[in-house]
Amino acid sequence: MRVYLPVTLAELQNVSPVLLAPRVAHGVTPALRALWPDEDDEGWEYAAQAAAADGSLLLLAGTPDAPSLRVVVAADVPEACVRGLDDPPVPSAVEVVCGVDLSQMVSVHVDEPAAAADVAAAAGGDEAAIERLEERDLLWYDVTEIAQIPAR
Template structure:
């Protein structure tokens, strides 16, 4: 099952063979499909990734020393490793209860460095910065490029 894990850049750069788990992640869930019945698989995947980007922003708000870029890791994990949340904050939210190994990571999605000021402001609750971030797409990186991701 494809999941989108919110992480920080600092956390990603310290990935040995494993990302932290359990954690709230995002996926294409039945609730997400119901919310947007006219969407296609790609649209639902984009919505799940956006939910994870918001989750990354929340992590940054709790870690003011972290580089100010939203980071999402796409990973394929066994369905048995994904559990529904009792009261999910958004329709795409799930819990990943197993370790996520580097070999399960498919791609990494990161803000471009020019977004760092907006990300930092959004992490402090700046509504205008949050709106500007909604208009930004995350850049795609292959897992082999993790060491080349700019820190902002």
């Protein structure tokens, strides 16, 4: 199953990145499909990725030393590693119960460095900065480029 994991750049750029579990991730769930029944797979995946970007903001709020960029990892994990949540905060939320290593990562999506000030402000609760971030698309990186993702 394709999942979108909110992470921080510091967590991702470890020597050997393994995203520990359990952790909340986002995917194309039945609840997400029901919310937007006229959408297609691409639209549902975009919505799940956007929810993961919001989750990355929450991680940054609790990790002030991490680079102020939203980071989302797209990964393909076995269905057995994904569980539904009893009370999901958003329709795309799931729990990944297995560690995710580099071999499962498909791509990485990161804010451009120019967004850092808005990301920091949004992580601190600035509503105007949150709205500005909603207008920004995350940049796409191949997993072989993780070490080259600029922190600022």
